[in-house]
Amino acid sequence: MKRIGKYTLEVERGCYIIGKSSLVGDKEKGGTFKKYMKHFISDDRMGEKTFEKGERKMLEIIAKEAVKSSTLKLSEIDLFLGGDLTNQIVTTNYVAEKLAVPFVGIYSACSTITACLGVAGALIDAGGFTNILCTSISHFSSAERQYRYPLEFGNQRQSYSQWTVTAGGGFVISTRPSNIKITKVCFSKVQDYGVVDIANMGAAMAVAACDTLCNFFKDTKTKPDDYDLIATGDLGKLGSDILRDLMQKRKFTLGQNYADLGHSIYLFEEELYQGGSGAGCASSILATYIWEKMMDSTFKKVLIVATGALMSTTTNQQGDAIPSVAHLVELQRV
Amino acid sequence: MNKAERNEEYLEYVERQTPKTGWFNSLFHAFIVGGTICCLGQMFGDIIKAFNPTMDILRVGSWVNVIIITITILFTAFGFFDRIAKFGGAGTFIPISGFANSISSCAIEFKNEGLVFGIGSKMFFVAGPVLVNGVAYSIIVGLIYYICLLF
Numbered sequence: 001m002k003r004i005g006k007y008t009l010e011v012e013r014g015c016y017i018i019g020k021s022s023l024v025g026d027k028e029k030g031g032t033f034k035k036y037m038k039h040f041i042s043d044d045r046m047g048e049k050t051f052e053k054g055e056r057k058m059l060e061i062i063a064k065e066a067v068k069s070s071t072l073k074l075s076e077i078d079l080f081l082g083g084d085l086t087n088q089i090v091t092t093n094y095v096a097e098k099l100a101v102p103f104v105g106i107y108s109a110c111s112t113i114t115a116c117l118g119v120a121g122a123l124i125d126a127g128g129f130t131n132i133l134c135t136s137i138s139h140f141s142s143a144e145r146q147y148r149y150p151l152e153f154g155n156q157r158q159s160y161s162q163w164t165v166t167a168g169g170g171f172v173i174s175t176r177p178s179n180i181k182i183t184k185v186c187f188s189k190v191q192d193y194g195v196v197d198i199a200n201m202g203a204a205m206a207v208a209a210c211d212t213l214c215n216f217f218k219d220t221k222t223k224p225d226d227y228d229l230i231a232t233g234d235l236g237k238l239g240s241d242i243l244r245d246l247m248q249k250r251k252f253t254l255g256q257n258y259a260d261l262g263h264s265i266y267l268f269e270e271e272l273y274q275g276g277s278g279a280g281c282a283s284s285i286l287a288t289y290i291w292e293k294m295m296d297s298t299f300k301k302v303l304i305v306a307t308g309a310l311m312s313t314t315t316n317q318q319g320d321a322i323p324s325v326a327h328l329v330e331l332q333r334v
Numbered sequence: 335m336n337k338a339e340r341n342e343e344y345l346e347y348v349e350r351q352t353p354k355t356g357w358f359n360s361l362f363h364a365f366i367v368g369g370t371i372c373c374l375g376q377m378f379g380d381i382i383k384a385f386n387p388t389m390d391i392l393r394v395g396s397w398v399n400v401i402i403i404t405i406t407i408l409f410t411a412f413g414f415f416d417r418i419a420k421f422g423g424a425g426t427f428i429p430i431s432g433f434a435n436s437i438s439s440c441a442i443e444f445k446n447e448g449l450v451f452g453i454g455s456k457m458f459f460v461a462g463p464v465l466v467n468g469v470a471y472s473i474i475v476g477l478i479y480y481i482c483l484l485f
Contacts, residue, residue: 145443150440151439200352203348245347
């Protein structure tokens with residue numbers, strides 16, 4: 001692995017994504033990427049007693065399907081990296097027990113998937129690892145009760161709030177060549193610009209995305225137009241508008257090739273406000289839409305900048321601002 | 335630029351960008367939904383009064399509350415109270431329906447954590463602060479009332 005500039009890492013040995021899978025909920029399946037989201041669930045609880053158990057079952061299917069699609073066996077996976085939004089990333093912990101492969105939990109809120117892909121890229125490049133499984137998942141009902149109110153509680157959301165997606169995605173990263181390669185990784189600094197409002201996560205996270213993107217462009221001496229797609233994770237409409245403004249101020253213009261996955265995942269419907277958010281947002285779209293578009297070579301060079309808000313309900317109630325993070329990975333079609 | 339200035343500038347910018355909720359719409363929705371709930375309450379009261387002309391008016395009021403609370407809890411359990419509330423806002427929250435919904439929704443939500451540590455401890459998760467404030471403010475108002483009566 002080689003360091004370019006101050007923040008960016010270039011993966012020198014081949015590091016490929018050889019398998020993927022995703023599973024989404026009913027609402028997400030009916031959204032913009034309807035055609036691409038082939039695997040979906042209609043029962044939020046997956047026939048289990050609690051939402052948490054349902055989420056676990058979803059993740060187990062995702063992990064096993066990802067391994068299956070890579071034509072490997074579970075015993076050939078050297079390491080499992082993953083995370084989710086529940087306290088102590090408990091969903092992933094339980095699934096790791098079932099998979100029985102060495103596991104390191106990574107919590108980076110909604111940017112978990114790029115953090116996992118970045119770490120996996122670095123570990124594979126360092127040698128010693130051949131196949132690494134990366135997953136991230138989020139579940140509306142389990143996140144909502146943890147971060148906000150009970151589901152049946154009647155309240156009005158802020159017009160600028162976002163909707164946690166019920167979705168997840170898994171990837172198998174390997175030294176075995178395939179069509180999609182992880183080429184560069186840029187880990188993010190944590191940013192805190194004093195945004196306290198828990199409903200306005202887009203504004204809190206936009207600064208982190210801006211910082212990471214600017215660092216990456218400076219380090220690699222590229223500009224936004226050099227990429228077929230620059231996708232942020234879940235800034236929502238408001239957050240992505242803010243990001244465009246912030247980037248403009250720093251002399252980088254995000255053009256038509258920029259999209260926010262959270263903003264795009266749902267069709268425009270008033271009740272979903274600024275769009276989706278959640279750890280499964282970036283991973284599920286990456287495993288479906290972006291994957292297929294890369295396979296048919298519509299996208300050759302893609303930047304994924306999943307964004308995460310790193311607060312907890314406790315710190316938020318104590319009046320602390322929301323720290324945010326945005327890890328970046330560059331993918332290339334080979 | 336130091337961090338405090340930077341944050342202040344950014345927060346001002348965010349404030350300008352953030353879409354505002356239309357106050358006229360919110361008020362109108364709350365008026366319609368809250369008004370309907372109150373009319374229904376009046377209707378229940380009138381019906382009870384028509385059947386029991388001798389009943390004390392305070393007693394009628396208690397029965398009306400019981401009916402509205404029961405209906406709200408049923409609506410919450412069947413899962414469509416939150417849709418009415420999303421439209422009505424304060425219109426559903428201010429009448430006793432909001433209170434009934436906040437307690438019953440918590441009870442439904444946390445039943446998986448068990449009777450004692452789930453329902454028992456989380457039932458007043460939303461309604462608790464309202465209760466505490468209600469009691470605190472009524473003490474203050476009571477004190478003021480008492481002092482006024484002295485003169």
